[in-house]
Amino acid sequence: MESTIIPLRSYTEAKKAVHILARNRIRASVVRTGSGRMGCTFGIRTNESPDVVCRLLRSTGIHCGDSMPFPPPPPYPHEPRPMHPHRPAGPPRR
Amino acid sequence: MIYFDNAATTYPKPPAVIAAMSRALVRYGANPGRAGHAMSLETSDAVYAAREKCARFFGAEVENTVFMPNCTFALNTAIKGVLTENSHAVASDIEHNAVLRPLYALSRSTGVSYSLAPTSDDDDETAANFERLINRRTKAVICTLAGNVTGKILPVEKIGNICREKGVCFIVDAAQGAGVLPIKLGSGINIICAAGHKGLYGPMGTGLLVTDGKYRLKTLVEGGTGSLSKELSQPEFLPDRFESGTINTAGAISLGAGVYFVTSKGTDAILRHERMLCERFFAGMKKQPSVRLYSDTFDERFAPVIPFNIGDLPAETASEMLSEAGFALRGGFHCAYPAHVKIGTSDRGAVRFSPSVFSTMTEVNSLIRAVSRIAARNE
Numbered sequence: 001m002e003s004t005i006i007p008l009r010s011y012t013e014a015k016k017a018v019h020i021l022a023r024n025r026i027r028a029s030v031v032r033t034g035s036g037r038m039g040c041t042f043g044i045r046t047n048e049s050p051d052v053v054c055r056l057l058r059s060t061g062i063h064c065g066d067s068m069p070f071p072p073p074p075p076y077p078h079e080p081r082p083m084h085p086h087r088p089a090g091p092p093r094r
Numbered sequence: 095m096i097y098f099d100n101a102a103t104t105y106p107k108p109p110a111v112i113a114a115m116s117r118a119l120v121r122y123g124a125n126p127g128r129a130g131h132a133m134s135l136e137t138s139d140a141v142y143a144a145r146e147k148c149a150r151f152f153g154a155e156v157e158n159t160v161f162m163p164n165c166t167f168a169l170n171t172a173i174k175g176v177l178t179e180n181s182h183a184v185a186s187d188i189e190h191n192a193v194l195r196p197l198y199a200l201s202r203s204t205g206v207s208y209s210l211a212p213t214s215d216d217d218d219e220t221a222a223n224f225e226r227l228i229n230r231r232t233k234a235v236i237c238t239l240a241g242n243v244t245g246k247i248l249p250v251e252k253i254g255n256i257c258r259e260k261g262v263c264f265i266v267d268a269a270q271g272a273g274v275l276p277i278k279l280g281s282g283i284n285i286i287c288a289a290g291h292k293g294l295y296g297p298m299g300t301g302l303l304v305t306d307g308k309y310r311l312k313t314l315v316e317g318g319t320g321s322l323s324k325e326l327s328q329p330e331f332l333p334d335r336f337e338s339g340t341i342n343t344a345g346a347i348s349l350g351a352g353v354y355f356v357t358s359k360g361t362d363a364i365l366r367h368e369r370m371l372c373e374r375f376f377a378g379m380k381k382q383p384s385v386r387l388y389s390d391t392f393d394e395r396f397a398p399v400i401p402f403n404i405g406d407l408p409a410e411t412a413s414e415m416l417s418e419a420g421f422a423l424r425g426g427f428h429c430a431y432p433a434h435v436k437i438g439t440s441d442r443g444a445v446r447f448s449p450s451v452f453s454t455m456t457e458v459n460s461l462i463r464a465v466s467r468i469a470a471r472n473e
Contacts, residue, residue: 009334012127
C-alpha cells in the first residue's frame with residue numbers, strides 16, 4: 001500500500017500520534033511536511049488507511065488534517081531512481 | 095564551599111543531568127521542531143522524551159507541558175494569561191515576587207485587583223480565608239505550594255477544591271515544593287508552575303508550566319513556533335502557543351534527566367533525607383541562645399527550609415560571615431518581603447538554610463559549629 005502523509009499541527013502532536021498508533025499496532029513515523037493547510041508542519045507517514053488513522057487519532061483529541069497520496073521513499077542512492085508512473089507532467093525543470 | 099542555598103537553586107546537579115546537558119550540546123545541536131532533517135528530528139525526539147517525563151511527573155498530558163525559561167516566566171504566563179481587565183485574583187500572604195509583581199503590574203495597567211489571604215498553622219482556617227476573599231469578579235487564585243522563606247506548606251488541595259466549586263482557575267507556584275512534596279494536576283489545581291533548577295535538579299534557565307487545558311491563556315510572547323507558518327496569529331494549541339522561538343533545548347533535555355533522577359530516588363525519600371537534616375539543624379540552632387528561629391518546631395508542616403538570625407546581625411552580614419567560613423546561605427528578603435512581614439523580620443530579613451538531597455549530616459554539624467562561633471563572636 002502506498003504510504004500516506006497525514007499533516008498534524010506540531011512535532012509534539014505528531015510524536016504523540018506515533019505513540020498512540022503504535023499502541024494500536026499501527027506503524028507510523030514523524031515527518032516534516034509542507035502539505036499542511038497553513039504551511040509547513042509535522043505529520044505522520046503511515047501505510048495504514050488515513051481514515052482508520054484519523055478516526056483513531058481524533059478519538060484521542062488529536063486533530064487529523066488532510067491526507068494526500070505520497071510517493072514511497074526514494075530507493076538507495078546506488079540504484080537508478082525509477083520514473084514515478086503518477087508524476088504529473090509539468091513545465092520542464094530549469 | 096558547603097552549599098545550603100538550594101532553595102535558590104540546587105547544587106550540585108546529579109551527574110546524569112550534567113551528562114545529559116553535555117550530550118545535548120554535542121549530539122542534539124539542531125533546532126527542534128523546525129526542520130525535517132535527521133538531526134532536527136533526533137533533537138525533537140530528545141525534547142519530546144524530556145517533555146513526556148515532566149508531563150508524567152505532574153500528571154499532565156504531554157502537549158500541555160510547556161518548557162519555560164524559569165518559574166517566574168511560567169507564573170507571568172499563567173497569571174497574565176488568565177486574568178482579564180478589571181478582574182480579581184486571590185493569593186496568599188507569603189507569596190514570592192514572581193506572583194506579587196505581575197499582580198501589582200496588572201493592577202496598575204488593567205484594573206485588576208487582588209487580595210492576599212492570611213495563612214496560618216490551621217489549614218482549614220487558611221482555606222477558609224481564601225474562600226472568603228473569592229468574589230464574583232475573581233478569575234484566579236494563586237498559591238505557593240510551600241513558602242520560600244518559612245517553608246510553610248499550604249493546603250493546596252483544600253484550596254483547589256474550593257476553586258473548583260467556585261469555577262475559578264487555580265494556579266500553584268511549585269517553585270519550592272516540586273521534587274520534595276507531592277503535586278499533580280487535579281483536585282482543583284488547573285495550572286502548576288515549577289522551577290526546573292530547584293527540586294527538579296535541572297539546570298538554571300529552565301521552568302515548566304503544566305496545565306489541564308481547562309482555561310485558555312492569552313499569550314505574552316508571539317513568534318515562530320515551527321508550525322502553521324502561513325498563519326499570522328499565534329497557534330491555539332499547546333505547547334507551541336507558549337514556546338515561541340527556540341527553546342533552551344539542552345536545558346529541557348537535561349531537565350528531563352533531572353525529573354528522572356527525582357522520580358528514581360522518590361520524592362518521599364528526598365523529603366525524608368532533607369527533613370532529617372533540617373531537624374538536626376533546627377535542634378542545633380535551638381541550643382544557641384542568641385540564634386532566633388521563627389517557628390516552635392520543625393515538622394511535617396514545613397518544606398525543608400529554615401529561616402534564622404544570629405544575634406542582632408543583619409541577615410546579609412551573617413550570611414557574609416558564613417560565606418567567609420565556607421558556607422553558602424542566602425541572607426536577606428528572598429524576593430518575598432510579605433513573608434518576612436509575617437514572621438517579624440521585615441526590618442532585617444533572615445538567613446535561610448535549605449539543604450538538598452546531596453547535603454550531609456556532617457555538613458550540617460559543621461554549619462551548626464560555624465553559626466555557634468559567629469554567635470559567640472557577636473555577643
